[in-house]
Amino acid sequence: MNREEARLELDATTLRPQDASPEARAMAESDPELGAWLTKRTAFDEQVADVFAASIPAGLRESILQNARKPAKRSMRWILPTLSAAAAAMVLSWTMLWPVNSEMPAWQAESLAAVTKVEYGMMKVDHASHDLEALKKQLIAHHSPAPGRLPGTVGLMPVLACKRIKVDGRPASIICFEIQPGKEAHLVVVDNSGLSGAPPQLKPQFTNSKNWSMASWSDGGQTFLLATTANEAELKKLFGLA
Template identity: 30%
Template sequence: MNSRQAQEMLMLYRPGMDDAQDPQFAEALALIKDDPELAEWFVQHCATYVAIRGKLRQIAVPAGLKEQILSEQKAHRTNVWWRRPALLAAAAVVALLIGIASVWLQPPGQDSFSAYRRMMVRTALRTGYTMDLETNDLKQIRAYLAQRNAPADYVLPQPLEKAQGTGCVALTWHGKPVSMVCFRSGEPLGPGIKSELFLFAIDRSGVSGAPPGKAPQFTQVSKLMTAGWSQGEKVYLVAASGDESFVRKFQ
């Protein structure tokens, strides 16, 4: 089960009513421990559910409703429900709450920055040392990416310009080209690992909800700390093995 499947399952979870040990939810709930974004969404989901449930409980049952229903059943008469002001008001409240919930609880768009960030981190963890091109020449990396129609006019933060490049990968995200440039930070690496610092660049049009400016937004995703920002017509993402203070060194 991946994060998106877990989110779809947890949308059915009713806090305070469903058993967290139920196999239907247990696997999805277990993923929350290792996925900060999923955990944040789940907290919002539970809070929204509790709030909506509380509002529904506050809706007063129209006076005489029970007697009216029983009376109509006996008389076999049909009464148009929307002509009853009390029921109409209650229905309006329910419709409003459902509308709010549909906005609050809907999964993030598949082309959202958070989804893009998760996928790039997975790519880094999976292909960090199986690059399309292996070289420490940053100019050669740009040339190769340009040949592959991947973004090559990216702007490297000054610390990354001085870092040792190790290669690159030309990727796609929902049909949009992405450049992945791999670096070494200078820290000791484990056996067989060639890179632990990665930069991703994509055109702004390729991802929604990206950070609006140059101020980086830091988020831990799986085993990597990330920093995302926008500059010019590009959206940038740096991912590295380390904490926020470590990643800040390369901004």
């Protein structure tokens, strides 16, 4: 088995590593590059699986199995396909909407995953307020980072809420702003001490993934990700670049 064969086998079994052959697992342990790729790929697949699991209605599996055990009725031929189609539609919709990809630095992938959950109501905010300073105090009181300074007009957007999260195993924060009517922009703040893949100081990097536009930068000991489903031009205006 060569490295590419092992990679393909490991890629197909990230969520069920016990299904990979001993040879492929041994190669991942002995090959640092392959091992690093597997760790990153597994983390990405687990994030996607968590979102899929959260989006499926509670009890759907049990309902399907319970109905399958009942005596066949004429209407049953419609029930199971309908339930299965509903579950499939949810998975498909999340596949289309989920913006995280395995090419992102781990900190950015984790940040964007949390932002996506907040955006689509799958994760509740901790505090709602139109006062940025009040939200900062809430975050600091709960030992989560609050932004020291923000570039351009980022901090002048109407503020909505905040959420405490973890990124790279360390406390991080999300502050939700309104970038334009009906569109939010979510600012992730994380301590960048030893943070792998942190963006450069005071120079925003702009990227896109699915329907998300993002800017990332560092300022002193903090790293930021500002993500929105508004178009990139609106995002760049905040930095005086459009």
